[in-house]
Amino acid sequence: MQCGLKDANEIDVFVINNYLQTITSNRLTTKETTVNNTGYKRLSKLALALILTGCAGNPAVKTDAPYANNTAAIPDHAPEYPTQNLGLTGTYANSLAVQNFIRHMVLEHHFSESYLNGLFSKAKRLDYVIRLENPPPYQGPKPDRPKVGGWTRYRQQFITEAHINNGVAFWSNNADAIQKASVTYGVDPEYIVAIIGVETFFGRNIGKTRILDALTTLAFDTQRRAKFFTSELENYLLMTREEGYEPLQPVGSWAGAMGLGQFMPSSFRTLAVDFNNDGHRNLWDQCDAVGSVAHYFSRNGWQRNKPVAEPTKGYGGESTIELSAIKGSEYWRVHPNFKVIKKYNNSDKYAMAVHQLAQAIKQRHL
Numbered sequence: 132m133q134c135g136l137k138d139a140n141e142i143d144v145f146v147i148n149n150y151l152q153t154i155t156s157n158r159l160t161t162k163e164t165t166v167n168n169t170g171y172k173r174l175s176k177l178a179l180a181l182i183l184t185g186c187a188g189n190p191a192v193k194t195d196a197p198y199a200n201n202t203a204a205i206p207d208h209a210p211e212y213p214t215q216n217l218g219l220t221g222t223y224a225n226s227l228a229v230q231n232f233i234r235h236m237v238l239e240h241h242f243s244e245s246y247l248n249g250l251f252s253k254a255k256r257l258d259y260v261i262r263l264e265n266p267p268p269y270q271g272p273k274p275d276r277p278k279v280g281g282w283t284r285y286r287q288q289f290i291t292e293a294h295i296n297n298g299v300a301f302w303s304n305n306a307d308a309i310q311k312a313s314v315t316y317g318v319d320p321e322y323i324v325a326i327i328g329v330e331t332f333f334g335r336n337i338g339k340t341r342i343l344d345a346l347t348t349l350a351f352d353t354q355r356r357a358k359f360f361t362s363e364l365e366n367y368l369l370m371t372r373e374e375g376y377e378p379l380q381p382v383g384s385w386a387g388a389m390g391l392g393q394f395m396p397s398s399f400r401t402l403a404v405d406f407n408n409d410g411h412r413n414l415w416d417q418c419d420a421v422g423s424v425a426h427y428f429s430r431n432g433w434q435r436n437k438p439v440a441e442p443t444k445g446y447g448g449e450s451t452i453e454l455s456a457i458k459g460s461e462y463w464r465v466h467p468n469f470k471v472i473k474k475y476n477n478s479d480k481y482a483m484a485v486h487q488l489a490q491a492i493k494q495r496h497l
Contacts, residue, residue, distance in 0.1 A: 221252040228351045232361065236368060247368075250378055254347040257340065260385045264353045282454035282461065282480055289329050289484040290491060298324050298492035301333045301417075308406065308418045312425035317435040321496075325489035326424050326475060330393040334417065337391065338384040342367060346387045346396075363387055366396035373400070374411055390414025392424045402427045431474040432467065439468045439486045452479045 223229040233247045302309060302324050313320040331337050346367055349360035367387070371378045383389040387396065394403060394414055403412040406422025413419045443451060443464045454461045463483065472482035 219248045219252055221254065222256050223251050223254060223347070223351065226351060229347075232350070232364070236365065240365075240369060242368070242372075250343070251347065253343075253379060255341075255344045256352055257344050257348045257385075260340070260345055260348045261352055263385050264349060265355060279455050280457035282483070283457045285480045286484060286487070290487050294328050294332070294488055295491045295495055297333050298328045298488065299496045301327065302492065302496050305417050305421055308421045312406065312422045313435075315422070316425040316429035316433075318425045318428045318433050319435055319489075321489040321493035322428065322433075322439075322472070322485065323421055323424050324492055325485045326428075326472075327391050327420060328488055328492070329481070329485050331391050334391045334415075334420075337382070337393075337415070338388070339382055340385045341379065342381045342383050342387055342389060342396075343378050345383070345385055349387065360387070363396050366400055370396050370400050374413075390423075391417065391420035392427070394423065394427075398427065402430060427475065428471055431471045433471045434468055437468055438466045439472070439489075440465045440483065452483075454479065454483060 218224075219226075219230060219233070229251055233242075233244060233251065236242045236247055237244045302320070309320045309323055312318065312323060327333055346360055346364040350357055350364045351361075353360070364387075368378065370376070371381075381389055384393060388394060389396070389399065390413075392414055399412070399414065403414055403419065403423040404426050405412045405419060407416060407418040412423070414423060440463045443462045445451075445462055446453065447462075447464060450464055450466075452463050452465055454463065465482075469482050469486065472485050473479070475485075476482070
């Protein structure tokens with residue numbers, strides 16, 4: 132049975148609930164109260180047994196992993212809020228900042244305080260996340276001139292035979308979804324594929340850090356971008372409630388990015404789409420990831436069939452960028468679509484890697 136579809140068990144529970152409401156509202160005497168309490172307890176156990184029997188075997192979220200090693204990353208359906216009033220324990224038991232955040236979520240978004248206390252009691256402070264967010268300052272000698280070849284080294288990470296071949300395979304395996312996304316959102320298909328390739332190697336490298344731990348650590352144990360990550364933590368909890376995810380299950384990058392397209396929670400809530408129409412936005416699902424990346428590009432102004440960048444002989448003003456290659460600087464004239472890619476990651480090297488991978492995959496796919 133799927134939860135939400137009525138069968139005999141569900142009708143029984145409905146009848147029992149009505150009876151429970153009747154006996155609890157007609158407590159006229161002590162004797163009646165004693166009888167009713169006894170009946171209430173017995174029928175509560177029966178109702179619980181029926182509910183668990185009806186819903187035990189059916190997850191509410193599709194759990195098809197893009198690749199076998201990603202199964203654990205796909206979130207489960209969120210549990211019911213606990214009814215007991217639990218205090219905050221664990222790593223953040225004495226954190227005033229966490230207590231204030233919980234109070235904000237209760238007052239602003241009507242979360243259960245006991246639920247959030249229980250959730251943050253299980254959150255872990257991650258030292259390696261703190262180190263990555265606050266790397267120690269460089270103590271060595273100051274170089275006389277910038278090190279050359281940064282673009283060449285960066286490019287070698289993404290413009291590889293493995294990336295190109297796996298990009299072609301990803302395109303072939305998801306041809307219908309990619310074509311539909313391209314037409315629906317007006318985004319060239321090769322750039323949808325290339326973003327997923329650069330971000331997660333087509334779903335193979337989605338990250339292994341539990342998102343709740345990452346965002347809690349960044350929000351309350353670092354200073355540089357604490358305000359930003361506190362907002363992302365707020366969006367994450369809202370996202371899990373809206374989509375029915377168990378907040379302790381999703382994993383991703385150390386910075387809290389999720390799925391094949393590595394969306395932060397705020398981007399998930401505003402730009403992720405249910406592209407396979409299964410009732411859930413799931414960025415660990417290839418189809419939803421494809422549609423969501425295309426939607427992201429579209430909302431940021433992508434122009435289909437328009438140029439992204441082309442090489443030029445020298446610096447030509449604001450529309451020209453310089454990239455440091457081992458054999459000398461490269462100069463590229465960039466167009467508005469290049470700036471759209473930078474909305475995903477504000478780096479010229481990143482946007483150029485996406486552009487060149489897209490072109491290489493397209494050439495081999497056609």
